[in-house]
Amino acid sequence: MAHDERRLQVLRAIVQDYVSTNDPVGSKALAERHDLGVSPATIRNDMAVLEEQGYITQPHTSAGRVPTDKGYRLFVDRLSAVKPLSVAERRAIERFLDGALDLHDILSRTVRLLAQLTHHVAVVQYPTLSRSAVRHLEVVQVAAARLLLVLITDTGRVEQRLVDCPVDCDGDDVAELRALLNQTFAGTRLTDAAGRVPDLLDTAPPHLRRLVAAVSAALVETLVEPGEDRLVVGGTANLARVAVDFPGSLRPLLEALEEQVVVLRLISEVDAGGAVLVRIGEENAHEALSGASVVSVGYGSGDRALGGLGIVGPTRMDYPTNMAAVRAVARYVGQILAES
Amino acid sequence: MAHDERRLQVLRAIVQDYVSTNDPVGSKALAERHDLGVSPATIRNDMAVLEEQGYITQPHTSAGRVPTDKGYRLFVDRLSAVKPLSVAERRAIERFLDGALDLHDILSRTVRLLAQLTHHVAVVQYPTLSRSAVRHLEVVQVAAARLLLVLITDTGRVEQRLVDCPVDCDGDDVAELRALLNQTFAGTRLTDAAGRVPDLLDTAPPHLRRLVAAVSAALVETLVEPGEDRLVVGGTANLARVAVDFPGSLRPLLEALEEQVVVLRLISEVDAGGAVLVRIGEENAHEALSGASVVSVGYGSGDRALGGLGIVGPTRMDYPTNMAAVRAVARYVGQILAES
DNA sequence: GCTGGCACTCTGTCCGTGCGAGTGCCAGTG
DNA sequence: CACTGGCACTCGCACGGACAGAGTGCCAGC
Secondary structure, three states, X not given: OHHHHHHHHHHHHHHHHHHHHOOOEOHHHXXXXXXXXXXXXXXXXXXXXXXXXXXXXXXXOOOOEEEXXXXXXXXXXXXXXXXXXXXXXHHHHHHHHOOOOOHHXXXXXXXXXXXXXXXXXXXXXXXXXXXXXXXXXXXXXXXXXXXXXXXXXXXXXEEEEEEEOXXXXXXXXXXXXXXXHHHHHOOOEHHHHHHHHHHHHHHOOHHHHHHXXXXXXXXXHXXXXXXXXXXXXXXXXXXXXOHHHOOOOOHHHHHHHHHOHHHHHHHHOOOOOOOOEEEEHHHHOOHHHOOEEEEEEEEOOOOOOOEEEEEEEEOOOOHHHHHHHHHHHHHHHHHHHHHO | OHHHHHHHHHHHHXXXXXXXXXXXXXXXXXXXXXOOOOOHHHHHHHHHHHHHOOOEEXXXXXXXXXXXXXXXXXXXXXXXXXXXOOHHHHHHHHHHHOOOOOHHHHXXXXXXXHHHHHOOEEEEEOOOHHHOEEEEEEEXXXXXXXXXXXXXXOOOOEEEEEEEOOOOOOHHHHHXXXXXXXXXXXXXXXXXXXXXXXXXXXXXXXXXHHHHHHHHHHXXXXXXXXXXXXXXXXXXXXXXXXXXXXXXXXXXHHHHHHXXXXXXXXXXXXXXXXXXXXXXXXXXXXXHHOOEXXXXXXXXXXXXXXXXXXXXXXXXXXXXXHHXXXXXXXXXXXXXXXXX
16 A cells, blocks of 8 residues: 555654654645655645554644654654764774773773764663673682682673681682682683582582682672672763753653663663664653663674663654664674673 | 851851752841841841852842852851761661672762762762772783783772783793782882882893783883773762752753763862862862862771762752761761771 | 831733644545 | 645744832931
8 A cells, every 4th residue: 555655654754853853743844845745735634644543643732743652663663774874983983992991991981982972871781790701710818807809700890799708817728719719610601600619619628618618609699699780871961952852850860870770671681683672762661761762782792692782862862873873882892892 | 346247147047048948038038037136128238248249149130149159158168067967867878888898889889878968969089099009919811912900909999901912921921920910019009019110020030021011011001090080970860950050951060070080180189187178169160060069078098088079069059968968978988998 | 337118120920912833624626 | 536725723832011029229217
């Protein structure tokens, strides 16, 4: 049906115009700005149908139409073409991420870059501990019966944890402990680490047994702690720019971003196939995000997804461009992490 | 002069009322709400003088008066009494900071606590590298000619840095290097570390010399890098609450907070005597902060100032309470850090 | 030196009006 | 049957005048 086809064109045009102008779009303006080949009256009929189907709505009786969440959803799924990044943008990405010194540096550069490219709030999840492997474990004595356990993962993430020892220990004990730990855990996935503990306890020399038990308990605790997944947030200043899209106040959104846990859940649920995920408005199933969309994708080196990254903005955003930016940045980050 | 004295009382009353109501305060309301013992007409005369001296101003001809930056300054310096924290607040501080697992945890709890106590944006500086001492240096091989250098300071801060080696090296080299580095640097102040490098190069065995040179160069670079001072920011959602105090947009302020460098400069300039510093409006000498005040203080264990922390809010804030909160939190943080 | 009174100024608000944008419907046409 | 032009209708919004309220400055009196 050329009929239905045109209605979709109308919806696409509405989304595009509304995103760029922020004004409800009327039939006349639509006919002028797009080559739909029909008169405003015909477009009006199409719009009436689209409204009945729930894709668009009018804020007031005598205003133009505005896409609903459902309308944006259809647009994202079926109507938007991938928008390739400009050469300048690609170059900016390379320049931005090049020369990063450590993991924190990489992630904070990433978040700034993404915020700058999209003009929205950017979020990057730290590489998930559960998907990383142990590169090295370091034990440092800070008091007679207190150790600092430092875990370095193969993704460059560093976790530290204070451990109270059941007994005092000396330098030799610590050195022995360090060797034992690395021998046991180096190279193992963090998810597998817990399983090695019984083995470790068996092989440990008797005089170290209680110490090893305490330290490995702390280690396992650190690994399974799900709340330890961290988030880097940037570009909140961009929210002020689009404050008009959040009637009332920016507060709930800012709170959600600080709370981290909500956003983290959204960002970390990435598509296994590596596709960019878009969650629109109410789809986020969280009050504070009801007027917001989240565009996210997993990043990683090779086939491993280490974590997620993405942006948070008003539902009225330029989806094709932002999806492209998110995807491109994720690729580069994965690359950089693979190198380090 | 009982005369001047009363004028100051009037100023104090104006500040107090304006802070709590956000309405320009008039002579009549002042006479009603405060026991100044004089009539509105007299107060009007005092207000005229205060205005002439630049302590207050009226937004419009027929509105009440509002304190100027200069007025707040006088209030903070001479008119405000320290407001002790409530028992509940003290208990909240202890509860909040107890059970922190590592440095990052301590600092992020601190920033949340401070934001919650003051209802403003809270900022905490990471313990300055230059004032810390080396606790331990760890070297981990990540590729044939690539090492990860991990610095652990006595304040629990962990810095990492990738180092490209001039030559390939094996496990023995790395172990030797690690021992050498710790032997040389452990316990030294970071500011003194650079001075030890020549000594280190002399004592290093010949086959390691080039390696040691590369690694110590990277180390020194990490230490002197002034931009590496980090800032934890929290409670930006509170800005939305006081958006009315920032006519125009929150954007410049949010940008400044993200930029970090501006705020960092303000926070890190702490008073040697441990007093709480207040910078009001234009005193911040930065456009984006012209309507904002910064309340800050240094924190540290014992006599060492490790860094600064504080809050950023509108000039129209409750200075006595906020100063007390900032000071109390800084004390507790210093205590916690001394223990770990 | 303080007070009460008074005239004046200015802002914020409310209300009524007119304009413009946009719609829905309908009759007409290829 | 789908599309088009015309037309009446509905609202939101910007404009402007009137008004009440708050606050001031000044002045004469105590």
